Amino acid sequence: MKGRRWRKLRETAIESLIRVCGISATIFVVGIFLFVCREALPLWNNDGFHITEFLFSEQWYPTSDITKRYGVLAMIAGTFGVTLLAMVMAVPLGMGAAIYISEFCAPRPREILKVLVELLAAIPSVVWGFAGLTIISRLIVRFTNADVGVNLLNGAVLLALMSVPIIVSLAEDAFKAVPDSYREAALALGATRWQVTWRVLLPAARNGLIAAVLLGFGRAIGETMAVLMATGHAINIPGSVLDPVRTLTANIAAELGEAPERSTHYQVLFLTGVLLFLITFLVNLSAGLMIRRERRQ
Amino acid sequence: MTSFRRRDAVWYLVVLSSLAAGCSASRGRRAETLRIRGSDTMLMLAQAWAESYAKVDLNVAVEVSGGGSGQGIAALVKGTIDIANCSRNLKPEEGAQARANTGKDPKEFVVGYDALAVFVHRDNPLEEITINELAQIYQVGGNLSRWSQLGVRIPAGRDRIVRVNRQSSSGTYEFFRDHVLSKRDFQLGSLDMNGSKEVVELIASTPGAIGYSGMAFATPAVKVLRVSAAKGKPSFAPTIANVHSNDYPVSRSLLIYTLGEPRGKVQKYIAWLRSTEGQKIVTDIGYVPLSAGGKALAN
Numbered sequence: 001m002k003g004r005r006w007r008k009l010r011e012t013a014i015e016s017l018i019r020v021c022g023i024s025a026t027i028f029v030v031g032i033f034l035f036v037c038r039e040a041l042p043l044w045n046n047d048g049f050h051i052t053e054f055l056f057s058e059q060w061y062p063t064s065d066i067t068k069r070y071g072v073l074a075m076i077a078g079t080f081g082v083t084l085l086a087m088v089m090a091v092p093l094g095m096g097a098a099i100y101i102s103e104f105c106a107p108r109p110r111e112i113l114k115v116l117v118e119l120l121a122a123i124p125s126v127v128w129g130f131a132g133l134t135i136i137s138r139l140i141v142r143f144t145n146a147d148v149g150v151n152l153l154n155g156a157v158l159l160a161l162m163s164v165p166i167i168v169s170l171a172e173d174a175f176k177a178v179p180d181s182y183r184e185a186a187l188a189l190g191a192t193r194w195q196v197t198w199r200v201l202l203p204a205a206r207n208g209l210i211a212a213v214l215l216g217f218g219r220a221i222g223e224t225m226a227v228l229m230a231t232g233h234a235i236n237i238p239g240s241v242l243d244p245v246r247t248l249t250a251n252i253a254a255e256l257g258e259a260p261e262r263s264t265h266y267q268v269l270f271l272t273g274v275l276l277f278l279i280t281f282l283v284n285l286s287a288g289l290m291i292r293r294e295r296r297q
Numbered sequence: 298m299t300s301f302r303r304r305d306a307v308w309y310l311v312v313l314s315s316l317a318a319g320c321s322a323s324r325g326r327r328a329e330t331l332r333i334r335g336s337d338t339m340l341m342l343a344q345a346w347a348e349s350y351a352k353v354d355l356n357v358a359v360e361v362s363g364g365g366s367g368q369g370i371a372a373l374v375k376g377t378i379d380i381a382n383c384s385r386n387l388k389p390e391e392g393a394q395a396r397a398n399t400g401k402d403p404k405e406f407v408v409g410y411d412a413l414a415v416f417v418h419r420d421n422p423l424e425e426i427t428i429n430e431l432a433q434i435y436q437v438g439g440n441l442s443r444w445s446q447l448g449v450r451i452p453a454g455r456d457r458i459v460r461v462n463r464q465s466s467s468g469t470y471e472f473f474r475d476h477v478l479s480k481r482d483f484q485l486g487s488l489d490m491n492g493s494k495e496v497v498e499l500i501a502s503t504p505g506a507i508g509y510s511g512m513a514f515a516t517p518a519v520k521v522l523r524v525s526a527a528k529g530k531p532s533f534a535p536t537i538a539n540v541h542s543n544d545y546p547v548s549r550s551l552l553i554y555t556l557g558e559p560r561g562k563v564q565k566y567i568a569w570l571r572s573t574e575g576q577k578i579v580t581d582i583g584y585v586p587l588s589a590g591g592k593a594l595a596n
Contacts, residue, residue: 058485063465065480074485138502147457148488148503233464236486244488254491258367258466 033277039270048264054271060235062255062265070268072275077237078245081152083221085241086159090220091213093160094167098212101168102175103197114169121165125225132158132230146242148232153241155231159223163216170215174208175201207290214287218280224249248272327358329562334362335369335382336468337492338411338511339551342582343382346570349578353569357562366468373554374398379563381554384411384468384511385475401557408570410585412535413472413547414512416497416519418504423449425523425532428477428546434458434507435487436478444505453504461496461508462487469493472549473509513583540585551584 043049049070053059057071101113136157137149146153178201186196202209224247232244233254252269259266333343340363347359369381374395387403395403415431417423423444430447433439441447443456450456462483463470474480490496493510500506501518512535515521525532526546539545559567569575576586 060485061482063471064482065474066482141502141504145455147455147505148459148499150488150499232488233490234486234488244486246489254464254489255466258365258464260371 033274036270036273036277040267040274042262043264043267043271046264046267049268054268058235058237060251062259062268068264070264072248072251072272074235074237075246075248075251075272076275078152078231079221079247079249081238081241081245082155082159082227082231082247083217085152085156086163086220087213087217089156089160090163090167090216094164094212094216095171095209097164097168098171098175099197099201102172103193103201114172117165117168120161121169123162125162125223126229128158128162129226129229132226136230140242144242148244150230150232151242151244152231152238155227155245155247156241158226158230159220162223162226163219166219167212167216170212171205171209174205174212177208178204207293211287211290214283214290218283218287221283222249222276222280224253228253248276252276327356329357331357331359331380331562331566332378333359333380333382333553334364334372334378336366336384336551337363338366338384338469338513339382341513342409342551342579342584345578345582346575349574350566350569353574354562354565357566359566365466366471367466370403370554373403373556376556379555380566383552383554384549385472386550386552387554395556399556403554403556404558406553406555406567406571407550407587408553408567409551409576409579409587410540411549411551412512412540412545412585413469413476413509413549414515414535415507415509415522415524416500416515417507417522418451418500419518419520420452420504421449421520423447423520423522425525427525427528427530427532429527431477431524432479432481435460435462435473435483437482437484439484451504455505457505459503459506460484460487461499461503461506462489463493463496463510464489464491469510473547476547476549511584515583537580537585541588548585551579 058074059069228250234244373381433441523532
């Protein structure tokens with residue numbers, strides 16, 4: 001009698017502990033978002049700051065001696081420029097790798113390849129940044145007519161390499177989720193392996209693949225250290241892929257440490273954080289919806 | 298070239314932890330700690346001082362970190378450090394803040410001089426530059442954007458001037474803005490590096506680049522330009538003699554600040570920095586020592 005009551009108590013305790021763990025993730029995300037918003041909030045009553053200037057001006061002079069200006073348009077352009085170019089490189093590469101690993105590869109090399117791809121994801125971003133700084137920048141100066149080797153292209157190559165592992169493993173999962181009966185039916189109708197992949201698997205795994213791309217995009221847009229080191233950190237709306245740029249993340253990392261607390265500069269950097277949060281939230285949300293739709297099918 | 302804060306932080310950690318490991322045996326004996334923070338320009342110098350001072354006073358451990366002149370002053374105002382390194386003069390509002398926070402006035406000491414050196418790539422044929430030309434390259438609305446306008450051809454056919462700059466918390470950045478650009482704004486689009494070392498590294502690998510930093514950061518991989526005050530006036534290299542004679546147009550004092558009149562260990566440390574022994578280290582690191590007798594130069 002006593003033993004059963006004790007066991008029940010233990011069950012309840014463990015259950016509530018696990019519940020707390022589950023809820024805590026949500027609490028942290030909401031908490032961080034509220035904190036970042038709170039730091040940026042005083043800007044609404046600040047006469048030296050206008051939200052239209054923030055979003056649509058490229059004039060970023062947070063420490064000017066004449067007039068301080070806080071426009072992040074050039075950094076928004078830099079962020080999307082680097083990320084989109086990275087996706088142009090990473091999506092075909094990642095999809096190709098995923099198709100090969102899940103459909104064409106023999107079982108043993110498949111396991112080795114998967115481990116290697118995951119290893120790629122384990123490289124710290126500062127190491128990527130260092131590679132961009134020393135290797136890729138020299139290659140760019142040697143083989144193009146770029147004025148400087150740290151630029152949009154350099155950052156995009158790094159981000160592409162960093163988001164490929166995410167795209168590969170998620171896309172591979174999506175292909176694996178397609179029932180074998182689809183493949184068997186197509187092969188039985190006389191389709192080649194390529195036709196099976198192109199006509200059957202790609203449409204069947206579509207939502208999962210879109211989710212893979214979106215999460216890769218989210219990974220790339222939030223990356224800080226590598227782009228800080230490799231893009232040149234110049235406030236500049238890029239006119240070509242060889243122009244140096246600055247991203248929103250890199251700007252926060254470089255300037256938050258020295259902005260005096262509670263100053264307008266400090267608050268604007270937090271507002272930049274809110275902007276980034278909203279962008280990644282939208283991207284991840286749409287990826288999540290895609291995955292759910294796929295599961296339901 | 299662009300290491301940046303986190304890489305720097307890692308590097309400082311490595312240096313500090315190796316120092317800590319080295320001193321851990323003697324650490325127990327040292328009764329007092331001196332905490333110093335600030336200028337990136339002066340970091341190497343401050344570390345060399347701290348290391349030598351360990352042999353001078355066995356009772357005091359000196360802890361040094363960087364972060365930029367602005368951060369050093371901010372930490373001093375908060376009262377978390379004993380001495381702030383600063384490569385620019387204190388701003389009036391910083392002084393007022395210190396008074397409001399702590400009731401004490403920051404006290405300034407000159408501990409050496411620096412000539413702000415201007416660098417280009419080693420293959421750049423340019424030898425000298427005027428203050429006005431520098432301003433026209435860097436400021437908003439400046440009219441120099443190509444090397445051919447200065448009458449030089451860059452090998453490899455790259456004509457555009459790549460402006461290498463510092464991030465806005467840097468004392469060197471503010472000194473350059475105040476004294477070369479006459480307080481006007483920098484033109485956007487420059488490559489803003491987090492440290493002087495990164496400036497020099499980027500210029501070394503970029504044929505069309507120009508940049509500036511403290512003179513101690515010069516390496517054989519870049520060319521140091523002679524600077525003249527105006528067109529037609531003689532130009533001078535950033536050397537100890539040209540700073541002492543006040544000929545070099547953009548020289549500055551390396552400063553340290555304390556809260557109120559220093560006493561005890563702090564006073565003793567500052568006196569040692571300004572002594573012959575302390576000033577020899579200034580020369581070794583590559584900056585300009587106080588002239589004989591420790592007199593301040595007119596500047």
